[in-house]
Amino acid sequence: MSHPEQNSPAATQESQALAERIGQWLARMPFAQHLGIRFEGAAPGFGRCAMTIADEHLNMVGIAHGGVVFALADTTFGVACNSDGRVAVALSAHIAFHAPTRVGETLIAEAHRVSQSRHTGHYRVDVTNAEGRAIAQFTGVAYRREDAVEKWMEEAGPQQSE
Template identity: 45%
Template sequence: MIDPAEHFAGQRSMLRHDRASAALGMVVERDEPGEAVVSMRVRDDMTNGFGITHGGMVFALADTAFAMACNDGDEVVVAAGADISFLAATRAGQVLTAHARRRATSGRTGIFDVTVTDERGQVVAEFRGRSLTTRRMPPD
């Protein structure tokens, strides 16, 4: 099992405690206010019965980039909802990259778009997340 503290060393506390993203082998490529890029190599155990990447794995990657882009302040931001559209299939061995960007915020809510591409830059999914800023402080 991957130790998230080692995998995400130097990252914000949110990711240091994110065992799911670490177990899936996600790598933070960029972490800026309102924007994040996270990549993941698709493993055999991430495919479905048709031999293509399980949609839940693509969603998890997009959701992690979304969470990073949202959580750039002093309060914990959580997902209020999200939708994903799958545009192309991928397979084991491919590297997927999720690029999340803040589109709009108003009060405690926000909208973020995430584009997931393969190693050739082909768009494989589009994700829209809706955020809610809580009144809680992040751990650590």
């Protein structure tokens, strides 16, 4: 964040392109694919993902398992907290469940950075259904490692290509 050109239009465009490239790559991770999570957008400090609830996501009373909603929120948190190119991992997370979700409903998660220091970051993720009803609110604390996301993208590259 120390380059003088950081806020020039070129730097902004570059940061934006990096965030999208990372977000797209992250959303291809095995567990996100296993759940059917779709990448819908990223920007520095921001991420958006969606998924549609299917039969395999249900619990015994016919609603989406809390772990499904958490996994969507956590993945979107990952898109946002890795968006500036440094690997970030979750230290802890809190989730409040507001309303149940049924088969066929689409869930949308939006993650926003609330604050960031050199080694840590705080994020808020709102999960809603397609009508905008509040489904869950997630708060995540990230630890920022020193390694670059792009290093992992290069290494994983060939395996990830379709």
